[in-house]
Amino acid sequence: MAADVGRTPVSKVRWGELEEDDATDYEFFLPPKTVIGPDENGVKKVVEYKFNDDGNKVKITTTTRTRKLARARLSKRALERRSWAKFGDAAQEDASSRLTMVSTEEIILERPRAPGSKVEEPKAAGDPLAAMGKAGAVLMVCRTCGKKGDHWTSKCPYKDLAQPADSFIDKPPTADGPSLAPAKGAYVPPSMRPGAERSGTEMRRRNDENSVRVTNLSEDTREPDLHELFSKFGPVSRVYVAVDQKTGVSRGFGFVNFVHREDAEKAINKLNGYGYDNLIIRVEWATPRPN
């Protein structure tokens, strides 16, 4: 439905040619109302002329489109019921009660997955791989259950039944290490290679040790602000403020890594409960201390 108002300064009809049976004095000068349509799309145009408040002649074109929403195939009895008088509480109801509203929100039937896709994805997605697996039958080996040529590790139906993969990592590399190691040529991620895990975790621990968590930050706080605030206590290796990926607004917390542990301690003692940008920030160790 659309309504547009256009001004026509010149009248195409001469006033002398108009019929004189119009009632009001001014309307006498106006061309008659014309209705065009409705056409096959249900579009109807009504063109009217009238005088506005300033006495100017105005042409008003109203375009309406009528769409059939429901199939009007009501039975005779149902049509009869439409004219039934209201009763009970509905009899006293006035228009302002607004019991029935049309939702302002568009509700869609939310599909659990993209239309047309199947639950069994390997059929479609892993087609070339599956074909290769079928041909070679050695390529597709499940590391969880050890089955060959049936499925990949991530699709293993026995995933829950198998013991957690962590148990491999926790075991210290002993004499039987080589027997645990996967077959020759198979890829082993660096973190799972013998001897690699210790240095990895140690490195991480050292990083975490001097990490300080800052919470209750105001939304305007950015990383340079935090850096400015915390670098007074000593050298800072990293500043991070959590930002919501969708909205780009700060989520109100961040982390600061100090090079020296003493500096971090100083910062916590000084800044915990410090009023920063109209909020009282909270500063604590990022990882809970064991002691």
Add this chain to the structure above:
Amino acid sequence: MRPILMKGHERPLTFLKYNREGDLLFSCAKDHNPTVWFADNGERLGTYRGHNGAVWCCDVSRNSSLLITGSADQSVKLWDVQTGSQLYSFNFDSPARAVEFSIGDKLAVITTDPFMGQPSTIQVKMIAGDSSEQSGNSVLVIKGPQGRINRAVWGPLNKTIISAGEDAIIRIWDSETGQLLMESDKEAGHQKTVTSLAKSSDGSHFLTGSLDKSAKLWDSRTLTLIKTYVTERPVNACAISPLLDHVVIGGGQDASAVTRTDHRAGKFEAKFFHKILQEEIGGVKGHFGPINALAFNPDGRSFSSGGEDGYIRLHHFDSDYFHIKM
């Protein structure tokens, strides 16, 4: 689609029912006034005043002239659909839970709750053509199942009565003698309270929803389990589409836990499943509480849901709903 929201009830909805032509929608709620709405635009036509307790269930006769409602005020009432006047009231010693007219509207099946030491019952009443000749005597009284009987409906040709309730077992009774004919298998059947039961449009099979988070499709004659639809929420309501091979299941977490969690976590959508493939088609969101009632319009082009939030949401399907490919 933009659903139509109907806010006539002040308490949670309990039941929804379309008349045969699908132009009227009857709603029951825990407030005391069953209400009738125009099913196309959601305009309220009237309320039926007289009950003094939560109204649990209703049914409307084939010619849309007679309404029967069962209430926790220990009565089942017959109403004139057009004027809202009460025609008759059956009085019981315990709350009435489920009501349904038989095919032909000559009989009605009513279930009553266990109350003050009395067991739950399934009763059959004669419905007189002229309400002045109506009598309150029961033609048949069945006792036996433990706990509430949440639904009782007529089987094919009125020969049987199908009941289901708190004991999770679905039973088929002989409607003449009251004899127990069949019981659902304990292993294959539901594990928890059956909350809802909806027949297909031809009555050949029916769908039950249970608090064990599943809905099951059964054959009405042999009581064999046909399909199972598994969801992640307790099922309070279910309905079978009369047009497409779809079923819709509604529910959500327990009403007492709603205030403690986010509404997104409550799983208050109405879930559509493919009846045969048992695959989920999609979900329709909107309610702010568990869905207690679901009904399909007999033409299959719209459905309505009633929630614990007191709203009825009437959905007219978009055209793409009818072309969903699995």
